[in-house]
Amino acid sequence: MTVCAIEITTTAPFSIAADGSYAARLAGDGEARYPERWTLAGPEPYAVPLPLAQPEEADSEVLALADGRVLIHRRVERRHAFALLYPTGGAADGPRTGELPLGSVEPGDEGMRIRLLPPSPDGCGAFALASSAAGTTVWRVAGGPFGPVARIPGWCSGGVWLDRTGRLLALDRELEGTTKAVVVDLGRGGEVSPLLQIAEGSDDRLLLADPDSGLLLIRSDAPGAPRLGWGVLGSSLPVRFPECLRGEAGIPFAVQPGQALMPETCGVALRLEQGGEGGGTPGGSGGVIGLWRPADRHVFRLAAPDGWLGTGLWSPQGRLHLPYSTPGTPCGITGLTLPVAPPPPVRLDPPAAPAAPRPVPLQQAPL
Known part of the structure; x- marks a missing residue:
């Protein structure tokens, strides 16, 4: 399976490696938290616990790497420490966990926020974002020399990779109130270029990107x-805001990969609020998932599986794989296929609608 794209607001509690081979999460309850690695590449998923001598704090972050190791980000007093965890093989008393410390970051001021970015598309690199009112720093924390690699004026959030090599990173920058x-x-010392310039005073955030199609x-x-909208990287066409997505407060978390030069055909999965606009199937205890593609005018609302872990990945063939964990099935994957959208309704003598304002096209990205 090939991983699609990652939620950009923060690292998801369930982190999937760039190639879809492994995943990681912080398992357990209360004060008995421990990292857990899932293997997804085989015929059936299975989990390996990676506990250490002390339980982990609930605010620790984990990131799955393509080589099977798990990156962990912990707060240790004022410092933010990073380390790699891995199983060391069987022993008389069961499997053990190895730990390789990588380095730490100490916040420069009280208002600084430090968090992991989504896994680098190359599968081995990992980066963290340190944001404050004074500016933002991108830190390399794995896959190369530990240290800062870019400094950006303004407070930055989000984090979306635009290529397959881990060179171009999109961030949402707040500067002068916008x-x-x-x-x-x-690859050029953290050089910053504009990406979205839809209107002069608008807030324009990038939620997800697919390097294959440019969606x-x-x-x-x-x-x-x-509102949710879509565009194509490097295109001169305007951003489009489909009517079927109007009122949806959902967050896209996965895009179908492998659709080279065909952004309209990419399946998109969204995490929706229960009872939101759009009707459809009410959600179970796992929540509601929206399935949509830009070429359609319809959002399918489907109940997520019980114990859904909030993210997932598409296969190039159009199958959405959703991880879940329940007492009966602590490590499970279920699949969904995007249904065929109904044809648009035929309207006779429709009243003339006012012309929608045409957004400014996407700024050319430095690809």
């Missing part, structure tokens, strides 16, 4: 209120 998505070129999932208030 948030715009920018591109940080890690971008966007949230912007340029239409008058925050």
Whole structure:
């Protein structure tokens, strides 16, 4: 399976490696937390616990790497420490966990926020974002020399990879009261270029991207209120805000990969709020998932499986794989296929609708 794309607001509690081979989460309850690695590449998923001598704090972050190791980010007093965890093989008393410390970051001020970025597309690199009112720093924490690799003026959030090599990183930068998505070129010393410029005073955030097709999932208030829209990286066409997504407060978490030069055909999965606009199937205890593609005018609302871990990955063939954990099945994967959208309704003598304002096209990205 090939991983699609990752939720950008923060590292998901269930982290999937860039190639879809492994995943990781912080398992356990209360004060008995421990990292857990899932193997997804075989015929059936299975989990390996990676406990250490002391339990982990509930706010620790984990990131799955393509080589099977798990990166962990912990707060140790004021410092933010990073280490790699891995199983060391069987022993008389069961499997053990190895730990390789990588380094630490100490916040420069009280308001600084440090968190992991989604896994680098190359499968081995890992980066963290340190944001404060004074500016933002991108730190390399695995896959190369530990240290800062880019400094960006303004408070940055999000984090979306735009290529398959882990060079171009999109961030949502808040500067002078407006948030715009920018591109940080890690191969050119952190050079910053504008990415989204839909309207002069609009807040334009990038939620998800697919490097194969160039599809971008966007949230912007340029239409008058925050709405989900889509565009194509490097295209001169305007961002589109489909009517079927109007009122949806969902967050896209996965895009179907492998659709080269065909962004309209990419399946998109969204985590929706129960009872939101759009009707459809009510959610079970696992929540509600929306399935949509840009070529369609319909969002399918489906109940997520019980114990759904909030993310997933598409196969290039169009199958959405969703991880879940329940007392009966602590390590499970279920699949969904995007249904065929109904044809648009035929309307006779429709009243003339006012022309929608045409957004400014996407800024050319430095690909």
